[in-house]
Amino acid sequence: MRAVLCREWGDPSVLAVEEVKGKAPAAGWVRISVRAAGINFADNLMVSGRYQFKTPFPFSPGFEASGVVAEVGEGVGSTAVGDRVMVALPHGGFAEEVLAPATSVFRIPEVMDFRSAAAFPVAYGTVHLALVHRARLQKGQILLVHGAGGNVGRASVEVGKRLGATVLATAGSARSLEVARGRGADHLLRYDSEDVRDRVLELTGGDGADVVFDPVGGDVFDASLRCVAWEGTVLVIGFAAGRIPQAPAWRLLLKSCAVIGVDWGGYLRREPETVRSATEEALRWYSEGFLDPTPEHVFPLEEAAEALEAQAARKLRGKAVLVNE
Ligand SMILES: NC(=O)c1ccc[n+]([C@@H]2O[C@H](COP(=O)([O-])OP(=O)(O)OC[C@H]3O[C@@H](n4cnc5c(N)ncnc54)[C@H](OP(=O)(O)O)[C@@H]3O)[C@@H](O)[C@H]2O)c1
Known part of the structure; x- marks a missing residue:
């Protein structure tokens, strides 16, 4: 072969x-x-x-x-x-x-x-583990998805909509945002030309995002800590932008917020049954017509x-x- x-x-x-x-x-x-x-x-x-x-x-x-x-x-x-x-x-x-x-x-x-x-398997498995298993995203909450025109990003938009969230999608180009729009994003933001913090606060009446899905890292992660909601969650998925950011502890304290890492490969090695149930539920949602x-x-x-x-x-x-x- x-x-x-x-x-x-x-x-x-x-x-x-x-x-x-x-x-x-x-x-x-x-x-x-x-x-x-x-x-x-x-x-x-x-x-x-x-x-x-x-x-x-x-x-x-x-x-x-x-x-x-x-x-x-x-x-x-x-x-x-x-x-x-x-x-x-x-x-x-x-x-x-x-x-x-x-x-x-x-x-x-x-x-x-x-x-x-x-x-x-990778995109929907990762997103299910992140949004359901770790962040417990609820119907009616605000989900901010970075890199929403990429592989895990587009899946996160779809799963967020399936769970009943309002989805704010960010990307670095109009064609990336087109992918996110096609997957059902409610609001589109450009992180290369707009102030993510200001736009998210504006779109949420000053409250911020309940859950942030971040496969990009760098400046986008920094902005997320400044527009995550009180008791919100920032999910660390990856660092496509290249810079691994730091989370100042005082910001977490002042927002009573959480920064949570999610590693699909780690779950596959340590808890294959968790990956299995996440993937199976995502497959059910596919069969019901929610995912593409x-x-x-x-x-x-x-x-x-x-x-x-x-x-x-x-x-x-x-x-x-x-x-x-
Ligand atoms: N934690 C986990 O279990 C897990 C699972 C899967 C993936 N990941 C991680 O998530 C990240 C994205 O993976 P993916 O497979 O979704 O990749 P992808 O399809 O290439 O998506 C990455 C997105 O990041 C954006 N981006 C921003 N700055 C970038 C830069 N400097 N270089 C490249 N892309 C940049 C791109 O959108 P714009 O061009 O619109 O900015 C692109 O849509 C990676 O870091 C990957 O390792 C983690």
Whole structure:
């Protein structure tokens, strides 16, 4: 089978498609014939050696994929050969086949195609863990979503609307905001040209946002601490802007607010059952028509390096996937 391999740290040009030997699944594991794989910001971090873990060489990037179960290991009863599935992975999705524990595999709803399924586990899993498990977002609350035209951002807008929140969406370009608008955002803000704090306070009658979903960090995080509501919550999701911000303790005290980190990969390793129930509820919401994981960009597997380069250069919006066709 063919796989996109990383044999040294670097920019995406270090990636190459190579022929590798497929393996049989161990007990409790399954082998999946991959049809599509989701691209995430962290793929670039992993290839450049800046991810929280350094995976031994050679490895294939890819935190999520969709496909068909090709073989099941001993003791697997939850899924069978021929099932259409999506899978959450520590890495390895950029390949024609992947091995995974059956506990990380989810049946794809009948009406969902492989491309949308490959776009689902990381974004909707992370957002559900953040907004439901950690922030307990309530109907009628104000949700501020930063980077709302990106992968986790667009999913956060949709889940916020599903939970009955008023969603304020921020982004750095008109085309990013178009993605957020399409996902149901109530108000659109530009963090590159507007004062986020002033606009949020203006839109909320001075009260601020009850919950802030922040995959951007840097100046946007600083602004969030100045417009989060009394007893509000700022969810630390990532640092796409590049600067890891600091949270001055006095600001938390004066607002009686919380800053909460959420790490999907950490949940997958430590509490796979929590990821499972989060993903399953998100899949139910998909089946009820509330979520739209359709990717905005599709690249063939051979163009994984080009896709990651486009992502690093901020040329993409919404979600991108690789396909084996
Ligand atoms: N904690 C978790 O479990 C978890 C899970 C998934 C992702 N993440 C993190 O969340 C962040 C976003 O991930 P993603 O997959 O959603 O990425 P993405 O699709 O590339 O979205 C990132 C968004 O950040 C905005 N952005 C602002 N400044 C940027 C900059 N200097 N460079 C690039 N983008 C910038 C971009 O919007 P504009 O161009 O409109 O500004 C873009 O839409 C990453 O830090 C990722 O590691 C964390």
